[in-house]
Amino acid sequence: MNNINNKANQLIGKHKTTTSSQPNNSIPHASNSEYDGATSNKNSNDNFTLVTKQGGDFNSKHHSWGCRANIPRGQVLYNFVTRGNLKVLAPPGPTYWPTSARKNPDILDIFITKITNNIHCTTENILDLNSDHSSVLLTLNLSLPLRQESPKLFNRTTNKIKFHATFDQQIKLNIKLKSYDDLDLAVNNLTNLIQTAAWSSTVTSLNPSKTPAILVHIREIIVEKLRSKDLYQQTHLPSHKQKYNKLVNRLKNFLVKLKTKSLESFLTNVY
Numbered sequence: 001m002n003n004i005n006n007k008a009n010q011l012i013g014k015h016k017t018t019t020s021s022q023p024n025n026s027i028p029h030a031s032n033s034e035y036d037g038a039t040s041n042k043n044s045n046d047n048f049t050l051v052t053k054q055g056g057d058f059n060s061k062h063h064s065w066g067c068r069a070n071i072p073r074g075q076v077l078y079n080f081v082t083r084g085n086l087k088v089l090a091p092p093g094p095t096y097w098p099t100s101a102r103k104n105p106d107i108l109d110i111f112i113t114k115i116t117n118n119i120h121c122t123t124e125n126i127l128d129l130n131s132d133h134s135s136v137l138l139t140l141n142l143s144l145p146l147r148q149e150s151p152k153l154f155n156r157t158t159n160k161i162k163f164h165a166t167f168d169q170q171i172k173l174n175i176k177l178k179s180y181d182d183l184d185l186a187v188n189n190l191t192n193l194i195q196t197a198a199w200s201s202t203v204t205s206l207n208p209s210k211t212p213a214i215l216v217h218i219r220e221i222i223v224e225k226l227r228s229k230d231l232y233q234q235t236h237l238p239s240h241k242q243k244y245n246k247l248v249n250r251l252k253n254f255l256v257k258l259k260t261k262s263l264e265s266f267l268t269n270v271y
Helices: 002-009 072-083 160-170 180-200 213-235 238-270
Strands: 013-015 040-043 048-051 054-057 087-089 109-113 120-126 135-141
Touching (some): 109 135
Antiparallel strands (some): 120 135
């Protein structure tokens, strides 16, 4: 397992623009050599497929990866990806920031690869502009991603009475609003006041929540079950089906024991 994680970590990193295409150049209709990076390398010892990726500025717009419009280059690239059963990994936000006011920001920097279902991938924008293109971070993970809680200004421990009292005590209403700078300053002060009042009225946990080891164990079983399912669907061997059924029963029994233990703990604390 450590060998697998080490190989997966080698695929993690920040990708900057490495492939550039001019608008007037044409993409060959069936040129696989231009996208040779989107090929897979089979490792028989690990029973799964590691991938190499090709990414950069393809200058190919298509609605499928979040662009504002379709252009002929984008349609050709879309047809190539569809025929090759490849995946386009695009960031959630624009990567091209034109200097001309007549042009709009758009997504031009993407990844083309063939990633198996047991590898979870996420893309995000890195807004470090050293040109008219921003970088894209591609993260690959063999484990199921943990759902991160979004930051909240208020929670169930917030003292609403204290919040209102602190806000009413510190707010200043005799301010001038005669220019744009005055408006920006007033909005900034109001935002800071709301945040300060909320933080002072909310009890913060001294021990940050950590992922229990038991949940990590469940995630590992689920990952192994999904890998066994994919392997059985490819080979249809009885031995692979037996391994998949064994993992299903193991996960089911583990969840039953966990639910029983949780119920017993709840009843003990209540009574």
